[in-house]
Amino acid sequence: xxxxxxxxxxxEAVVSPGQRLFSQRGAMxxxxxxxxxxxxxxGGQGGLMSMIGRRAAGEDTPLMTVEGSGxxxxxxxxxxxxxxxxxxxxxxxxxxxxxxxxGTLRQGTVFLGSQGGVMGMVRGQVSGQGLFTTSLQGxxxxxxxxxxxVIRLPITPDRPVHVDPQAYVAHHGDxxxxxxxALGWRDMVGRGSxxxxxxxxxxxxxxYVQASEEKL
Numbered sequence: 001x002x003x004x005x006x007x008x009x010x011x012e013a014v015v016s017p018g019q020r021l022f023s024q025r026g027a028m029x030x031x032x033x034x035x036x037x038x039x040x041x042x043g044g045q046g047g048l049m050s051m052i053g054r055r056a057a058g059e060d061t062p063l064m065t066v067e068g069s070g071x072x073x074x075x076x077x078x079x080x081x082x083x084x085x086x087x088x089x090x091x092x093x094x095x096x097x098x099x100x101x102x103g104t105l106r107q108g109t110v111f112l113g114s115q116g117g118v119m120g121m122v123r124g125q126v127s128g129q130g131l132f133t134t135s136l137q138g139x140x141x142x143x144x145x146x147x148x149x150v151i152r153l154p155i156t157p158d159r160p161v162h163v164d165p166q167a168y169v170a171h172h173g174d175x176x177x178x179x180x181x182a183l184g185w186r187d188m189v190g191r192g193s194x195x196x197x198x199x200x201x202x203x204x205x206x207x208y209v210q211a212s213e214e215k216l
Contacts, residue, residue: 020103033070093170102140148211173205
């Protein structure tokens with residue numbers, strides 16, 4: 001596991017020769033050893049499509065490739081940091097909530113409408129979050145950011161979880177997502193909170209929820 005939680009807002013990563021990490025630009029707080037930080041114009045291991053997806057999600061800056069031999073402290077904006085360990089499954093995370101992740105993970109870009117149809121597109125337009133989310137798959141660790149702390153809620157076939165879209169951080173497992181609204185179309189205009197929308201996650205897995213609706 002390349003990440004060690006120093007406190008609720010900082011993680012330490014071990015960088016070894018022949019291995020690499022990817023981080024959000026501006027996430028490096030300090031480092032020891034011979035470590036290099038290079039802008040990754042290809043958008044990580046996802047290549048061109050990953051870069052396009054991140055740009056479409058409002059991220060104008062590329063990821064940074066971190067290589068060398070040493071240790072690096074990561075954090076960003078005083079946000080809470082949560083480390084999620086992957087053991088071969090896929091994590092779906094809002095792209096702007098990624099702090100850093102293991103370079104062994106396969107990265108992709110997922111259009112939220114692929115599961116939610118038209119309503120998935122509405123979620124992106126009205127809730128203020130991007131239409132694209134990042135998928136990370138394989139063996140490794142991911143450090144994500146959130147406001148006010150993160151809680152992990154299990155999802156089981158007999159107990160789906162309903163989440164305010166703006167409180168959503170990430171999810172993994174065999175999970176379907178569906179956006180529903182308790183209001184009519186006219187009432188939804190200008191509203192992006194849970195009073196208007198609910199993101200229903202069903203299946204087998206878990207969802208990570210932040211304590212605040214504030215957008216990063």
